[in-house]
Amino acid sequence: MFLKSTRWVVACRFEDLPPGGRKLVKIDTTEVALFNLNGVIYAIKNRCPHRGGPLIRGVLDAAGGIKCPLHGWRFDLRDGSSQRPACATTYSVKAEGGFLYLAV
Amino acid sequence: MQQEQITQLIRDEYAFFLRERSGWSLTAGPQDLELVAHALRVLLHARTAPDFLADYLALVDCQNTDGGWSPFSAEQESTVWVSAFCSLMLIRGNRMLGHERLTQSVRRAIDYFLATQHPDGRWVDPRWADLDTTSHPVSFFNVVMALGEPYRRPDIQRAWEQGVRFIIDHQSSDGGWYDNEFHPSGVEITAHLIQDALIADLVIENRVRGIRDACAKGAAKLYELQAADGSWDDENVDHTMDCTRSLMVVTRVLGDDHGREIITRGLQWIINVKNPQGWGDFPGMESNLERTCDGLDTLLKYQAYCSTDPLAVVRFWGYVP
Numbered sequence: 328m329f330l331k332s333t334r335w336v337v338a339c340r341f342e343d344l345p346p347g348g349r350k351l352v353k354i355d356t357t358e359v360a361l362f363n364l365n366g367v368i369y370a371i372k373n374r375c376p377h378r379g380g381p382l383i384r385g386v387l388d389a390a391g392g393i394k395c396p397l398h399g400w401r402f403d404l405r406d407g408s409s410q411r412p413a414c415a416t417t418y419s420v421k422a423e424g425g426f427l428y429l430a431v
Numbered sequence: 432m433q434q435e436q437i438t439q440l441i442r443d444e445y446a447f448f449l450r451e452r453s454g455w456s457l458t459a460g461p462q463d464l465e466l467v468a469h470a471l472r473v474l475l476h477a478r479t480a481p482d483f484l485a486d487y488l489a490l491v492d493c494q495n496t497d498g499g500w501s502p503f504s505a506e507q508e509s510t511v512w513v514s515a516f517c518s519l520m521l522i523r524g525n526r527m528l529g530h531e532r533l534t535q536s537v538r539r540a541i542d543y544f545l546a547t548q549h550p551d552g553r554w555v556d557p558r559w560a561d562l563d564t565t566s567h568p569v570s571f572f573n574v575v576m577a578l579g580e581p582y583r584r585p586d587i588q589r590a591w592e593q594g595v596r597f598i599i600d601h602q603s604s605d606g607g608w609y610d611n612e613f614h615p616s617g618v619e620i621t622a623h624l625i626q627d628a629l630i631a632d633l634v635i636e637n638r639v640r641g642i643r644d645a646c647a648k649g650a651a652k653l654y655e656l657q658a659a660d661g662s663w664d665d666e667n668v669d670h671t672m673d674c675t676r677s678l679m680v681v682t683r684v685l686g687d688d689h690g691r692e693i694i695t696r697g698l699q700w701i702i703n704v705k706n707p708q709g710w711g712d713f714p715g716m717e718s719n720l721e722r723t724c725d726g727l728d729t730l731l732k733y734q735a736y737c738s739t740d741p742l743a744v745v746r747f748w749g750y751v752p
Contacts, residue, residue: 377558378465378721384665384713386615397669397712398559399613412557 335421335428344368344427351383354431358383359418361427362404364391368420369404370429376400376413432699437734440702444727445477447708454720457489461505464493468516469724471524476731476747480527487524490517491536498543502558511547511556514540515567522574523749538582541575544568545583548590552597560613562601563620566627569594573630574749595631595639598624606648607656618656618663619670622677625649629684630748643685650681654693661700668710671697672725679736679744698733701726 338352338361350361351373358373360383371393373383380397387393394401400411407415419430448470453459455470467490474480480487494500499509500517518540525533548554548568556564572591576584602608602624607617614620625646632642653674657663664670675697682690704710709718710726735743 379712379719381712381716396665396667398619399610399615401612 333419333430336431338370338420338427338429341422341425341427349383352429354429357431359429360385360393361420362387362393364404368422368427370418370420371402371404371407372416372418375402376415377411382415432695432702434734434737436702437730437737440705441477441727441730441734444709444723444730445473448473448720448723448727451720451723455724456483456486457493457504458485461503464490464500464502464504464513464517466721466724467504468513468520469721469728471520473724473727473731475520475523475527475749476728478527480524484528484530487521487528487533488530490521491532494536494539497546498539498541499547509543510558511544511554512559512564512567514543515554515571518544519567519571519574519749522571522578522580526578526749537575537580540571541580541583541587544571545586545590548593552593552595554594560610560620562598562608562610563613563623565594565597566623569598569631570627570748573627573634576634577749591631592639595628595642598628599639599642599645602645602649606645606650606652608649616656616664618653618667619673621649621652622670622673625653625681626677626748629681630745633684646681647685647687650678650685650687650690653678654689657693657697661696661698662704663697666704666714668701668704668712668714668722669725671701672722672729675701676729676732679732680748683736683741683744694733694736698729701729 336354344350344361344363346363346366348363352359359370360373362369371382373381375395377400378397380395382393384396385393391404392401393404402409402415407417421428455466474483493504495507495509497509499514501508502513521533522537553561553565554568555561572587607621608624609617628642629646662671663674675694678690678694704714706718709723711717712722732747735747
């Protein structure tokens with residue numbers, strides 16, 4: 328059995344994402360939207376599985392959801408789950424040495 | 432805005448659209464059918480559909496046995512929104528193509544919509560808000576009725592009227608339509624619904640009371656929501672194109688001259704945020720084919736809107752021969 332190993336890559340400096348902030352980063356060819364909700368960092372692929380809308384421009388809600396700006400599909404930032412027909416891809420995040428890392 | 436500038440933009444963007452054909456043509460392989468429908472609409476409005484008969488027939492080939500289409504051509508589970516968009520492109524394309532396979536395909540689509548309407552008049556699609564979803568079969572039936580398709584006409588008229596009533600009954604008192612889950616701002620959904628409901632009123636001969644007033648209120652709501660720079664919904668390119676196009680046909684039908692300034696401002700913003708080739712979903716974003724089709728469609732409709740023939744732009748919705 329082969330297990331896919333986790334690769335941690337630098338996303339940005341921690342200080343570049345203050346509470347309430349959001350930031351778009353590119354990991355290889357994939358755009359990832361980062362959000363700092365009350366000190367907790369979330370990372371989600373910046374492409375809505377519906378029509379490809381940019382989630383970085385979405386509307387956040389108090390329950391930790393992001394709503395796509397194009398047609399309103401909502402995703403839970405913790406795991407990408409949705410009540411719509413498809414989920415979004417999320418990434419584990421860690422902070423170390425002043426940097427934020429994403430597991431890809 | 433000079434007409435020469437619009438004409439040149441259309442020429443350049445259409446050439447780009449053709450170069451990207453492998454990304455939208457079913458003759459190149461399986462495709463996202465929402466994108467295919469957007470592309471076929473460009474062909475219709477550029478009046479080049481007769482050069483692309485194979486694309487229309489390929490869309491017939493991926494129609495499901497129940498008469499609907501799936502969001503992706505290789506799938507087999509029909510959904511309403513994309514089915515309505517595909518069938519609308521087929522019935523309109525067939526006015527130029529006159530092909531028996533398209534005629535039969537449209538009739539199977541009619542069966543699909545008649546079979547999937549809910550008792551309260553709505554159609555449902557998990558990918559879209561119910562109001563938005565409902566407006567699409569209504570729009571298809573508008574064209575079916577306007578073009579005199581005889582197949583199951585009494586059934587269509589009944590379903591169509593119920594669909595329109597569902598739309599009108601759900602208008603907010605401020606003139607907009609909203610869906611708390613999908614469209615809290617109400618911009619895109621209002622843009623879609625005013626055009627479809629108003630045209631339904633024209634074809635249905637005033638059998639549902641208050642549609643013109645409802646649509647005039649909806650248009651006024653869109654005027655109110657336009658930003659000073661001409662965009663809608665926080666610089667949303669998709670929604671700004673939706674509003675600009677919808678207001679072209681709605682203000683033309685209502686005879687509302689105030690709309691011209693709003694439309695021109697919207698179009699100027701759309702041109703200002705265009706990439707060297709195509710459009711993205713927001714200013715500064717990479718171009719994508721769907722938004723590029725919408726942009727090209729907006730330019731083609733604007734050209735018709737500026738025509739001296741008052742019905743020219745209405746024809747771009749397929750409602751008059």
